[in-house]
Amino acid sequence: MASNNNVLGLIFANMHDDTIEALTKTRTTGSVLFGGRYRLIDFPLSNMVNSGINEIGVITKRNYQSLMDHLGSGKEWDLVGKNSGLKLFPPYGRNESVLYTGRLEALKGIVGYIENTSAEYVVMSDCDSPMTIDYKPIIKAHIEKDADITAVYTVGNLYKTGTIFSMNDDGRIVDVMINPEIDGDCNISLNTYVIKKSFLLQIIKDASSHGAVSFERTVLQDGKDTFKIYGYEFDGFVNRINDLDSYYQANMNLLNRDNRNALFVKTKPIYTKVKDTCPTKFGLDSKVKNSLIADGCIIEGTVENSVIFRGVKIGKNTVVKDSIVMQNSVIGNDCNLSCMILDKNVSVSDGKILSSAKSTPLFIAKKTNV
Numbered sequence: 001m002a003s004n005n006n007v008l009g010l011i012f013a014n015m016h017d018d019t020i021e022a023l024t025k026t027r028t029t030g031s032v033l034f035g036g037r038y039r040l041i042d043f044p045l046s047n048m049v050n051s052g053i054n055e056i057g058v059i060t061k062r063n064y065q066s067l068m069d070h071l072g073s074g075k076e077w078d079l080v081g082k083n084s085g086l087k088l089f090p091p092y093g094r095n096e097s098v099l100y101t102g103r104l105e106a107l108k109g110i111v112g113y114i115e116n117t118s119a120e121y122v123v124m125s126d127c128d129s130p131m132t133i134d135y136k137p138i139i140k141a142h143i144e145k146d147a148d149i150t151a152v153y154t155v156g157n158l159y160k161t162g163t164i165f166s167m168n169d170d171g172r173i174v175d176v177m178i179n180p181e182i183d184g185d186c187n188i189s190l191n192t193y194v195i196k197k198s199f200l201l202q203i204i205k206d207a208s209s210h211g212a213v214s215f216e217r218t219v220l221q222d223g224k225d226t227f228k229i230y231g232y233e234f235d236g237f238v239n240r241i242n243d244l245d246s247y248y249q250a251n252m253n254l255l256n257r258d259n260r261n262a263l264f265v266k267t268k269p270i271y272t273k274v275k276d277t278c279p280t281k282f283g284l285d286s287k288v289k290n291s292l293i294a295d296g297c298i299i300e301g302t303v304e305n306s307v308i309f310r311g312v313k314i315g316k317n318t319v320v321k322d323s324i325v326m327q328n329s330v331i332g333n334d335c336n337l338s339c340m341i342l343d344k345n346v347s348v349s350d351g352k353i354l355s356s357a358k359s360t361p362l363f364i365a366k367k368t369n370v
Contacts, residue, residue, distance in 0.1 A: 007055075007139060008119035008197065009048040012106060013041060014061035015191070016128040019161065019242045022363045023343070024063065030127040031066045032247070033326050033344070035254050035263075036292040036307050038272050039070055040241075043132070044125040044192075046270045049077045051135035053123060054084035057113060059106050061091050070273050077271050087113065102213030107204050114201060122200050126191040130250065131238035132265050135194070138232050142194040145171070148227040149199075151220065152192040154234050155185050161242050163189035163216050165231050173229045176221040189216075190234060237262035248341060248361045251307045251324050255290050277310055285316065301331075315350070322358055340364065 013030035023032045030041030041058070048056055056079065060067060067088070073079075074086030089110050103124075107114070114122070121142070123135050133152070142150040151173065153165050158180070165187040166175035203219055212218040220229060237259060239250035253259045264270060277296035282288070287302040294310040301318030308314075309326045315333035323340040331337065332350035339356040343366040348354070352370055356362035364370060 006120050007051075007053045007135075008114070008117045008122045009044075009053040009056035010107075010110075010114075010122060010124045011041060011044050011048075011056065011058045012103065012124070012126050012191075013058055013064065013067055015103065015106075015126045016242065017061070017063075019128070020244055020247055022244055022365070023247065026366060027063050027066045028060060028127075030058070030060075031063075031070060032127075033309060034130060035251060036294045036309055038130075038270060039067075040127040040130060041067065041070070042270050042272045043130040044127060045071075045077055047125070047131075047133050047135065047268075048123065049079065049271065050268045051123075053135065054079060054081075055117060055119060056086050057110060058086070058088045059110060060089060061106070064088070064090060072273070076273055089113070103215035104204060104207040104218065105213045107200070107215075108208050111201065111204055114197065114204075117197070120197055122195050122197050124193045124195065128241050129190050129192075129238050130241070130263065131190070131234065131236060132263055132268050132270065133192070133234055133236065134268070138194055141232055142230070145230050146228065147230045148195070149219070149229045150194040150232050151229060152190045152194075152232050152234050153187045154190055154238050154240075156188055157184065158182055158186055158188055159240065159242065159246060162240070163191075163220070165189060167231045171230050171232075173220070173224055173231050176216070176224055178216055178221065187231060187233075188240065190238065190240075192234075194232075244341070244363060245360065248324065248358075252305070252322070252358075254292060254307065255305060275310065283316065301333075301335075309344075323361075343368075346370065 013028040016029045017024040032040045034040050079086040161179045164177040165173045168174050241247045241250050280297040283300035286299045289304045291303045291306045293308040296311040298313045300316045301314045304321045306320050306323045311328040312325050313330045318331055318335040320337045323337050325342045327344045329342045329346040331348040334351045336353045339358050339361045340354050341361050341363045345367045346364050348370045
């Protein structure tokens with residue numbers, strides 16, 4: 001992929017921690033496991049790299065140790081070199097009470113980094129919407145319209161929370177609603193923006209002097225009549241994750257081959273940390289139906305309609321159905337699990353029955369013994 005030295009990428013790793021609190025007690029949203037072998041940050045990071053953006057900053061807030069371990073030097077994303085780089089920015093506050101509360105505050109903490117980059121444009125993205133997207137045509141449209149901000153959106157039904165755009169015939173955003181009660185199809189923000197660097201620095205400075213913290217309220221909502229803010233529709237496959245139920249459904253969606261092919265495009269690969277693990281071993285009596293199973297597992301029971309991460313062990317005469325089982329979890333013999341989400345390193349003893357419903361999957365926290 002040809003590099004685009006004119007564009008800086010910024011990824012917000014913690015921006016939606018409060019919406020999936022069960023999964024982010026010990027990690028960032030960006031570190032949340034997804035799809036059998038990935039982390040949520042892999043998607044915006046890979047999208048930027050595949051779009052030729054090779055200078056990328058990751059803004060964190062708390063619980064970022066696992067994120068640091070996952071990203072490392074950026075080698076897996078080919079971000080190690082003379083003309084490229086991946087930088088991870090820890091929180092600038094010394095304790096929880098002074099950590100940033102909004103996107104503008106987070107940007108204020110790295111304003112020196114933004115000023116010193118040679119890029120002319122900035123692409124900003126969160127980690128809550130895994131998708132495969134090419135930023136190049138969005139940047140092109142941004143430049144052609146001489147926009148101050150271009151906001152990427154998808155058309156669909158709003159689930160729980162989100163920012164909604166209304167646009168005129170030219171695509172300019174004329175109304176912004178935050179978490180409205182609304183039915184039917186609407187233009188839902190994907191928390192992905194293109195903005196000129198000089199304009200971004202201006203609004204960060206203005207926000208700081210007025211004590212503003214929310215990009216969506218202060219810049220998009222209050223500035224819609226003053227700034228030239230345009231929408232850009234993304235019509236590809238996307239999962240918006242804004243609670244535990246939607247996280248579960250986003251993983252289950254990948255059991256559909258068409259959805260997998262739409263998210264994992266051969267010409268636009270999603271990169272992740274490489275781990276040297278053995279192939280999965282299947283016992284003589286094991287049965288697997290419509291499931292994603294990562295490397296390094298030992299499957300001796302039955303797995304159906306489930307997503308199984310690396311290093312999971314499933315015992316004899318055990319049935320795992322409609323469930324997500326994360327890395328290095330161990331499920332004993334003669335168990336029955338249905339509609340469950342097991343975090344990393346969960347241990348389920350022999351003979352346990354754990355069941356919930358697809359609409360309200362039951363979550364078991366990391367390192368729990370059941």
